[in-house]
Amino acid sequence: MxxxxxxxxxxxxxxxxxxxxxxxxxxxxxxxxxxxxxxxITFTDDGSNNIPDPENPDKPTNPVDPTDPENPDKPGGNNNPGDLKLVVVPDIDFGSKQKTSAAVTANAKVVAAWDENKTKVYRAPWITTHDMRTERGTGWTVSVTSSQFSLVGDTTKKIEGAEIVFTNANYEGTSTTKPTINSKAAGTDVANGLVLTPGTEVSIANSDSAKGQGVGDYSLALGTNSKGTNTKDSLTDGVTFRMPANTAVETGKYQAVLNWELKPTLSPLS
Structure with missing residues (x-):
């Protein structure tokens, strides 16, 4: 055939x-x-966060969600997609103080996190940035603007002269491309620390693209754990509340709102 x-x-x-x-x-x-x-090859946003432990930057961590404190598998941080992202910003708790006519200072409590073994640990409050842009311009800057401390339930009642001060801020690890920290925030003296004056934007850290800084994921620790142990009653030496003497306050909880921003520009650290 x-x-x-x-x-x-x-x-x-x-x-x-x-x-x-x-x-x-x-x-x-x-x-x-x-x-x-x-x-x-096609890359997509993986929808998750790589959050370096602020004390062990080569290992991942995950902030404990206060609404679900016993779930180590629950994703933490900012889960919005983006090549430039502010992944973690801290809530800051200064605890409770008795009313007094004397000046008041208080250090912030440490915050809970899950380590790579899903064990609860305690760290100084921290900020995590993520930058995987191919076009980075000059770099980026992390800034924060604080409101006045206002009485919860009656925001017309404010604490005059109260402020938050950052000191001892640090990036752990030996990387030569770590972002640059505001020198006042990195210093050890609270009297000369980085003051969050209510209503004034303050730059905490930046990355200079010309120096190859800040690409990837970085966690900026706001101080260190004062006891050096994983105990929930520890304090940080990096975030301080201070209020002048002879300041009248109501009995109750006061709160300041902190507006953080990661800007795709290189701003002065002053």
């Missing part, structure tokens, strides 16, 4: 097998001895 060889166009073949038009990335052969093809 005579065999008849059939030659079909790619479009006809596609119609028969139902695969649609052939991929435009298919190899081409401009000459008998030459071929041209493509290697492809």
């Amino acid at each position: 005579k065999l008849t060889k059939l030659v079909m166009s790619s479009a006809a073949l596609a119609a028969i097998v139902g695969v649609g038009a052939l991929n435009a990335d298919a190899a081409t052969y401009p000459e008998a001895t030459k071929g041209v093809s493509n290697g492809n």
